[in-house]
Amino acid sequence: MTVSLPQPRQLPKIDPVTAQVVAGALNGIALEMGHKLARMSYSSIIRESEDFGAAILDADCQQLAECAYSTPLQLGPIPGYMRGVLKAMAEEGEEFYPGDVILHNHPYYGASHGPDIGIGIPIFKDEELIGYSFTTAHHLDIGSSSPGSCGIVDAVDAFAEGLQFKAVKLYEKGVQNRQVWRILRQNIRSANVVVGDIEAQVAACRVGEQRFLELVEQYGLDTVLAASGELMAYSERMMRQAIERLPDGEYYAEGFIDGFLDDPDPGKKDLKIAVTVTIDGSDMTIDLTGTAPQVDDRPINMPFVGTVDIAIFVTLRSVLLDTALMEYVPQNSGLTRPVHIVAPKGCLANPIYPAPVIARCCPGNIVADTLMKALAQVAPRNVSGGIGNIKVTSYSGALDEDYWVYMDITEGSYGGRYGKDGMDGVDTLYANTRNNPIEDIEAHLPLRVTRYELIEDASGAGKYRGGLGSIRDIQFLAPGQMSLEGEGNKYAPWGIFEGKDGTPGAVQVFNPHEETMEDLPSKFPCRKTKLGDTLRTVSPCGGGYGNPLERDPALVLEDVLDEFVSIESAKRDYGVVIDPVSLKIDALATADLRQTMAG
Template identity: 50%
Template sequence: MTINHMSSTVIQNKIDPVTLQVIGGALKTIAKEMAHVMYRMAYSSLIRESEDLGAGVFDIFGNTLAEADSTPMQLGCLPGYIRGFQEKLGDNQHPDDIIWNNDPYAGASHSPDVALCQPIFYKGELVGYAGATAHHLDMGGAQPGLMVDVPDVYAEGLILNGVKLYDKGVRNETLIEVIRQNVRTPNEVIGDLEAQVAACRLGVKRFIELMDKYGKNTVLSACEELMNYSERMMRKEIAKIPDGVYEAESWLDNDGRHLDIPLKVHVKLTKQGEELEVDVSKSSDQVSTAFNVAYSGALCVSVHSVLRSIFLDTFMTEEDVPANEGAFRPIKITARKGSIFNPIKPAALFSRANQVNTVADLIIKALAPIIPNQTCAGSSANIQFASYAGLDENNEYWVYIEVNEGSYGGRPGKDGMDAVDFSSWNTMNNPIEDLDMHVPLVCEQYELREDTGGAGKWRGGLGIVRWNRFLTDGFMTMEGDKHTVRPWGYNGGLPGTSANLIKNPDRTAEELPSKLNGYRFQAGESVQILVPSSGGYGDPLERPAEQVFEDILDEIVSVETAYRDYGVVISDMELDIRATEIRREEMRSTRGDLPVYTQ
């Protein structure tokens, strides 16, 4: 299966560069305004605090014209959502409709990511869409919040495509009542849906105002030219790397049920001229749990996101390149039908984050030898996605979901970034104050995972430690991985530290697997999440000793690690330069040639 990108056909007006930039800036502002509406109106902390949402404006074919500065996984899937409900509805679309799609077999990222889109009509003609998507706390289904081990997609809860939440401006109260009766947190879900509706309404209003000011053909011509420009820039950057085939592979812990069977992830990149194909067909077959991946809504989004960051990074390019559909036209994405990245319905595909993060990390690994200045060492490639749930004093569900931050590998000239989501995720942290105020959990620890980043000339980033305690009986589902694989070091850098999940670390500690599915905790019990830290880049012995000493003072690196991995000698908490020189010379004389990758 491959993805195709369509281009709109409009009467092309010749647009001067200033007007083009003004319209491009206006489109970007529309998307950002839409996202701000959702931040301010959302009920759940996952949207309000973590910003697990996406918003943007799109042409009549679903091509992205502009997107907000939120999580790429929520943004990049919106074209698929639109194309999915277009196939269902055809011409049955009207002004003030709000159309629902959360079907992962019709473009959705996964079932709790609900997209609401409003067609934009200008003087009776369909000219585009305003769309907003967000991760909802609960859609019903087998487990509260998140789920890993379910038999099929129907067990994931309420899934709809092409159903109108608003029909010609009138709210579908029957659908609202269906939601209210079938989800565990109806107030939060319905409130968050209305925040999405408000974002769509604003996006339509602003897009129409833009056409009123500049004219329909001018705006649409500008949209097409902006996409063409992004395409030209992507092709230009792809053309710079040598033609050839580049491959990398890694392993996932398991599928959440068969805990002793690892799953292969294989990435093959074929570069020819100005185009690039990413093929993951040699990866594992689809599995019998929800540890599968929606092709369009998750795999393609992750591939597009990481390739754009490699080739069109804002720090590396002198010119601003709009984030729109054009940048993805030179990219072909292939996934074997029946594989973990392109499952056959009705396979469940709720838990997809770690698979696509691994694909993104392997793309970086495959390209690192030919574009080392645009890549980094192995990153956490991981998302420790946790949901907590239980019943309150009224016997009603509370559900809390948090995204636990990973890190990036060391990169040329800079250390890896600490405590940030990798690649397709850009969510913010859930403040512990928000947790303490709203749900019966207490956060005992939330800090950087010290002394775990891979050593290197530029060290790997640190993940985090989060330790939460239940105040009532409850459930936890964990969508995690990287318990068995360490983030790779590059060009002599050392690997990072793998993940871990520990029950009751302050009592009789029990190591848990990377994936939990409705695991029961009693009041007073706790769980500690240790997120992977990333790999180092370059020879650790080339890191200035003074910088290693600063890391020790900042409690990023221990004295023991400084001596063992960096050859830095600390005496009485003072840097011993002479002893360090001797220690490093001894290490160089005995270690042999440095490997390209360490894992």
């Protein structure tokens, strides 16, 4: 069968009302896909934390709509996934047919990293390819050298990170490729859960395919594409207007990632992220020249397409099109048109295959964080102080013959921003997953959460204080193993505009039946555990925004009463004197102290 490829078409002029009606229908399709995926999934990382993406693309891989409930790091890369699929298929002389379902997770062909599996369905109408229904999701295991899909920080190359699927068909012309499903079941730990999640992705894609065809049947393909084109043009126009409001010029910032602090090789730690923002009218270039070279045998490199570009796009949207300050701008491919990204081949932000990349999440957060620092020079009221990065742990073990795997996130924090304190205990920047309830963990796994709370008296002081990170203790109720990836144990989140730096994070392991406590770095490979072993993960606390002496004393008192800030810190950092008995502000003493501290 010969499939007609998408051809340039003359689209009708669309009125604003019809465009908005079609946009609402497209968003409804993406939301239904997301709900279907979340409700059918087996694993908590998809079901509870919503670490998935769902979107509808046109035949040119432009994103028409996305599920707003899912995380940016899953949604944003979807056009790149699909372009990578088409590139891989072209290399092999493959083509799409009605009834095909594609499996794809290759991080050098658009995927964010191996565990984020993409499932796509080409949408045909009368043998014409008109679009794609696509989902992504983070899976608990992908057959890597050690259990789980995070903390694989000793992977020496991309092959050690797990199974690689480069545009492999799960179904071809509607017929299930049974051998691929057998490979999945035979090579993945906790296979029932992972394969069940993949089946949920397929089901969600089928919903998207069906609903998109119904929409095309109702309005006609030309009308749907014309409405989508109008919305993409609108999003592009709004982004260009936001860029034009900034002064032309070059703006530079740099940040650092821990890397492997316990490694004697200086090329594997204290690694620089360099960002130069160039504004020229309504165009913006983000240049990462000066970023540290890739680490050939450790997986903290970041795919240029799928991680680095998404960190940049999400940050720019958040800073320049803040929905708290302006009307909502539709999320689609039009937003990325004014932005150009440059990263030298062979650096951390544009590695050369087969450099490993599976632990790219936390370094990518530093790319976003450093970009925000550069933008502070031109958009000071739209940025926050430095963010407190997350930590991601893989817990696993065997109960009888059942292999269990669990992925847990210790939430981080945001820095203070103009008019607001930093957010406490949240996933940050482009990851943005939800917290997994303790009840869900303890009901399904041989783990017990013995401590989970905000960190007191550690946020960066400022007119608007930094957010509080979180501390989490998880204890093994049976022997198992664990591994960890994270950042921020050495480099504290930065303060801004006279705000103070936040505090770094920490990792410790101990057993309540013993008297020892071991300090660990921000990332460690798989290590065995015994009954009672407990991992404590401490996230960094966000940087402050503005001079702490300008903070309203009443807000400082409120923080003291909430036990966010101690009486001693209130006096030392904010110049606010609080009586320890009455817990009231001594106004005269505060005024005198602030005058003295101000010099």
